[in-house]
Amino acid sequence: MNRPRRRQATALGLGTLLAATLAFAAPASAAATTAKPATPTTTATPLVVNARWGGHCTYDRVVVDLQGYVPEVTVTPVPKLVYDGSGKPVPLAGRYFLEIRLHPAAGHDEAGNNVYAGPKLVKIYLPKLKGLALTGDYEGYVTLGAAFDTKPAYTSFKLHAPERFVLDVAHPNVC
CATH class of the missing domain: 2.60.40.3470 (Immunoglobulin-like)
Structure with missing residues (x-):
C-alpha cells in the first residue's frame, strides 16, 4: 500500500473511532438533560x-x-x-x-x-x-x-x- 492510501486509511479509521465514541456519548448526555427532577414528596427515608x-x-x-x-x-x-x-x-x-x-x-x-x-x-x-x-x-x-x-x-x-x-x-x- 502506498503512502497516501495508508494516510487515508488511518484517517478513515480514526474518524470512524471518533464518530463511534461521540455516538455512544451523545445518548448519555441527552438522557441526563431530559431526566425528570425528583419531586419533593419522593424520599428514600420515610x-x-x-x-x-x-x-x-x-x-x-x-x-x-x-x-x-x-x-x-x-x-x-x-x-x-x-x-x-x-x-x-x-x-x-x-x-x-x-x-x-x-x-x-x-x-x-x-x-x-x-x-x-x-x-x-x-x-x-x-x-x-x-x-x-x-x-x-x-x-x-x-x-x-x-x-x-x-x-x-x-x-x-x-x-x-x-x-x-x-x-x-x-x-x-x-x-
Whole structure:
C-alpha cells in the first residue's frame, strides 16, 4: 500500500473511532438533560409527620402517620423512657412503658426542617394510655414512648393509603 492510501486509511479509521465514541456519548448526555427532577414528596427515608391517639370500647390506639412508606417498627417494653442522644429521662408518669422505634425514618426533611407536627410530650387520660412523647429523631431513627399505669397487652400493624403504623393496647370494655 502506498503512502497516501495508508494516510487515508488511518484517517478513515480514526474518524470512524471518533464518530463511534461521540455516538455512544451523545445518548448519555441527552438522557441526563431530559431526566425528570425528583419531586419533593419522593424520599428514600420515610418521614414521621404526626402521632395521635384515641380511646375505644376495648382498646386505646396510638397512630403514627408517615409520608413515604411504613418502615420497620419495633415495639419494646422498657423500664423507663429516655431521650435518644442525651439519655435524659422523659417526664411521663407511669409504671410501664413501651418504646416505639421506626427505622429508617426521620422527623425532619433533607434541609433539616422539622416535619413532625405531633405532640412532643403529652399526658393522656385514657383507660390504659397515660402519656405519649417523641423521644428521638436521631441518625435515621424516630422513637416515641408511651406510658401506662398497668402492664400493657398490645398488638401492632401497618396500614396503607395513607401510610401509618398502629399500636392497639387492650383494656376491659368501658362502653
